Amino acid sequence: MRIWTLAAAAAALVMAAGLAQAAPRDAVTQADLQALQAQMQALAQRLDALEAANAQLKSENAELQAVASQRDAEVESLKAQSQELGAKATATSSQLAQAKGADWASRIKARGDLRYRHERLTSERDVNEALKAQLAGVANFLDTDHVELRRWLVDAGWLTRDGFGREYQRVAAAALPATLQPLATAFEGVDTDAIAAATRAAHSAGRDDRQRAWRQRKGESS
Numbered sequence: 001m002r003i004w005t006l007a008a009a010a011a012a013l014v015m016a017a018g019l020a021q022a023a024p025r026d027a028v029t030q031a032d033l034q035a036l037q038a039q040m041q042a043l044a045q046r047l048d049a050l051e052a053a054n055a056q057l058k059s060e061n062a063e064l065q066a067v068a069s070q071r072d073a074e075v076e077s078l079k080a081q082s083q084e085l086g087a088k089a090t091a092t093s094s095q096l097a098q099a100k101g102a103d104w105a106s107r108i109k110a111r112g113d114l115r116y117r118h119e120r121l122t123s124e125r126d127v128n129e130a131l132k133a134q135l136a137g138v139a140n141f142l143d144t145d146h147v148e149l150r151r152w153l154v155d156a157g158w159l160t161r162d163g164f165g166r167e168y169q170r171v172a173a174a175a176l177p178a179t180l181q182p183l184a185t186a187f188e189g190v191d192t193d194a195i196a197a198a199t200r201a202a203h204s205a206g207r208d209d210r211q212r213a214w215r216q217r218k219g220e221s222s
Contacts, residue, residue: 124150127159127168138196156180 131146142149153159154168157177161168173184 138193
């Protein structure tokens, strides 16, 4: 486009020069020719600037396309890695469930959770005493009493009871509802009493540190 424009301008300049020679002196002057030459030069500079800007835009567009292609490749790679990790996690979870879930009821070692170490509790009184002990210890953060908790354990499927409410039995792992089996497996071998004691000790130590710091700041300010 620039070549054709410059050619047209040059032709106009030539024609203007010819007219200047053929026409009378007062028709076309030297000043008119100089003005036309100045316009051609300005036009050429403008075209140069437009071509330079166009070349820069093309270069930037190519760079952006390259960056976009690289990002697309990275996204696809991350998707593939995520799918691979998900497959591995599923396989690992299945293997753990097979290894741990078969005899959960006979190998349970947790002491502070709300399950029982015996398959059968012969009376409601035994259940109440066990739950009272838990609510006074590791489960004392629960805003409930042993009666409500006992009913919840039955309703949720952890315990069964006879029609008279005299005999309670812990549900074996294989007979637990599907929603409870992962939780039962996760708590296997966990000493929740120790975890609760350590957590409370850490909170108590942190509270003591904050109190000492507060007293120190108060003493400095006074």
